[in-house]
Structures are given as C-alpha cells and as structure tokens.
Amino acid sequence: MNVNDFELISQLLKKRSGLVLSEDKAYLLESRLNPVARKWGLSGFDELAQQVRKTNDEKLLVDITEAMTTNESFFFRDQKPFDQFRDVVLPYLLEHRAPKKSIRIWCAAASSGQEPYTLAMLLKEAQAKLAGWRVEIVGTDISQEILDKAKEGVYSQFEVQRGLPINLLVKYFTQVEDRWQLNDEIRNMVTFKNFNLLNSMSGMGQFDVIFCRNVLIYFDQPTKTQVLDQMAGLLANDGFLYLGGAETVLGISDRFLLIPGQRGIYGLANEGAVKKAV
CATH class of the missing domain: 1.10.155.10 (Chemotaxis receptor methyltransferase CheR, N-terminal domain)
Incomplete structure (x- = not known):
C-alpha cells in the first residue's frame, strides 16, 4: 500500500x-x-x-x-453498565419521570442491535413498574447494512452466547434452525435509524439516557468535542450519558461531569440534582 x-x-x-x-x-x-x-x-x-x-x-x-x-457488539457488553442501568438509572427515572411517565433512550452507534435490545429486555423485565409508561429506545448507526441486520433481530449461536443470560434467551428468543430470532415484543420496543454522528443532532429530540459507548475512541479530539457538545444539548438536565470504560470527557468537553461512584456514567456539568440523587 x-x-x-x-x-x-x-x-x-x-x-x-x-x-x-x-x-x-x-x-x-x-x-x-x-x-x-x-x-x-x-x-x-x-x-x-x-x-x-x-x-x-x-x-x-x-x-x-x-x-x-461496522464494529462488533454483543448482549450485556461489559455487564457493569447494564447493572448500573437496572439498579441506579432506572430507579432514578421511575421516581423523577413519574409525572410524565415517559423515558427516551438513545443508543448511538447501535451496530447490530445488541445494546438497545439488551436495554429493551431489562425494561421488559421491569414492566410491572412501567405500566402506563411510554418508553422509547432509538438505535442509530452510520451503516444501513448493519441496521438492516439489527431490525431483523436474528442472531447466530455464537452471538447469543456472548453475554446473554440463558433465561433471557429462552424467554425472548425462538430458535430457527441454527439461529435465534428475537421476538416481536422486544424488537418493537426499538426504533432503528440511519444517522451519522458528524451531522447535526438538532432533530433528534430530548433524551433521558444516551449510550455512546466505545465510539469516541475512533475520533480525533475536535470531533469528540463536537459530538459531546451536541449530545449535551439533547440530554435532559438530569439525564445520563454512558461512555465506554476507556473513554473520558477530561480535556475534551466541559459540558459533562462523571457521576460520583458510577464509572462510565456522566451528567451535565451545570446540573447537580442527578449527582446527589444517585
């Protein structure tokens, strides 16, 4: 070359x-x-x-x-972020979003869908607490090919063995020959859209939670700053931003602060409520 x-x-x-x-x-x-x-x-x-x-x-x-x-993805990747979502973030949202009974989540760079579908399964498991709530999960990616795979919700034996608990596999998937089909109930909880993080995010609407894990590591510093600053404009005042374990906002953006005791989760720097609450 x-x-x-x-x-x-x-x-x-x-x-x-x-x-x-x-x-x-x-x-x-x-x-x-x-x-x-x-x-x-x-x-x-x-x-x-x-x-x-x-x-x-x-x-x-x-x-x-x-x-x-097109990057790899798998269910319950790194596990800890989803434990935090179930044990810290969701209880907070259930309390603080009770008046409007609405939660919006964005999974940026959703790849083949495992991350948003993991969140959908966690929310389904908590459905008794979410009765009457409107829950929206948006998964975006730059690759239409990978989004088409995500929408199908069909995964190989290898893909479902990577992090997916057996009880959720049995509960939410149907085996079709050597592959596994995610059921419509979970698939319908996620809306997939083609979106480039370099473009304007102004039409995305407001989110309570944004997952942008293991994405910024591929960008240079000005691009990281641009993406984070735009996401700050979309996040609710007491919302949650997830970054990957190897990612940080230090020296990149002053719009976010790490939530104490919650590795990988950030809140808006000018909003103290969420830091105290969790």
Whole structure:
C-alpha cells in the first residue's frame, strides 16, 4: 500500500464518519477493504483507491465507509453498565419521570442491535413498574447494512452466547434452525435509524439516557468535542450519558461531569440534582 492511497482512503473515512486511522493501521484498511474491492470487481486495495480517484462513486464510498465502521457488539457488553442501568438509572427515572411517565433512550452507534435490545429486555423485565409508561429506545448507526441486520433481530449461536443470560434467551428468543430470532415484543420496543454522528443532532429530540459507548475512541479530539457538545444539548438536565470504560470527557468537553461512584456514567456539568440523587 503506498502512502498516497492510504492518505486518500483515511481522509475519506475521517470526513464521512469521523474515523481516524494512523499509518500503523494500514493492515486494517487492506483486510476490511479487500472484500469491498472484490465486490466491485477490482483486484485489491490499490485498484480500489484508483477507482475512488477516478469515479468518486457514492455507492462505492458508502461501501468503503460501512466496511470500516461496522464494529462488533454483543448482549450485556461489559455487564457493569447494564447493572448500573437496572439498579441506579432506572430507579432514578421511575421516581423523577413519574409525572410524565415517559423515558427516551438513545443508543448511538447501535451496530447490530445488541445494546438497545439488551436495554429493551431489562425494561421488559421491569414492566410491572412501567405500566402506563411510554418508553422509547432509538438505535442509530452510520451503516444501513448493519441496521438492516439489527431490525431483523436474528442472531447466530455464537452471538447469543456472548453475554446473554440463558433465561433471557429462552424467554425472548425462538430458535430457527441454527439461529435465534428475537421476538416481536422486544424488537418493537426499538426504533432503528440511519444517522451519522458528524451531522447535526438538532432533530433528534430530548433524551433521558444516551449510550455512546466505545465510539469516541475512533475520533480525533475536535470531533469528540463536537459530538459531546451536541449530545449535551439533547440530554435532559438530569439525564445520563454512558461512555465506554476507556473513554473520558477530561480535556475534551466541559459540558459533562462523571457521576460520583458510577464509572462510565456522566451528567451535565451545570446540573447537580442527578449527582446527589444517585
């Protein structure tokens, strides 16, 4: 791979998705994009880069972007954030949203749907407390291909074995040959939309909880600041922002503060109520 080809594709990815790749990730470009090249009848990465220069075909650019931004996901990933949701966040919302009986949750970069479906199952398990409530879960991703998979709610044996408790598998899934179909009751709790985090979020509405886990690590600092500042404008005054365990707002945004004792969960810096409540 020559330097010019790497620069061409890496700049394309940064502009379209915010993904930042250092030169030591050249192998990743080749491994992810060689299948795209074959799909387009091209010999490999070098010819793919030539095709981008020559045609700038939007469909090709979409395929390149989706191939590089489709990240793995699994049910109850890292477990702790979902324990916190069940034991800390949900009780808080049940108390403080009681007058309007409404909860909105956004899972940014929802990938193949395991994160929002995990939340849907947790909320379903608490349905006795949520009788008469309106609960909305929105899952977004830049990749239409991965969103189509998420909407289907069909997972392999390997995918359901990664973190999903057996009792929830039996309760909410039906085995169809060697795959598992999530039931309509849970699937209908989640709305999936194609959305690029680099775009304006003004039309998203307000959320009580935003999950943006393991996303910012792929962005440079100005992009991280831009995304966090926009999310601050969407979060309810006493809402909750989830970031990944390796992510932080320090030196990036002054709009959020870590909620004491709750690793990975942030509240708005100008709102003290949630810090005291939890």
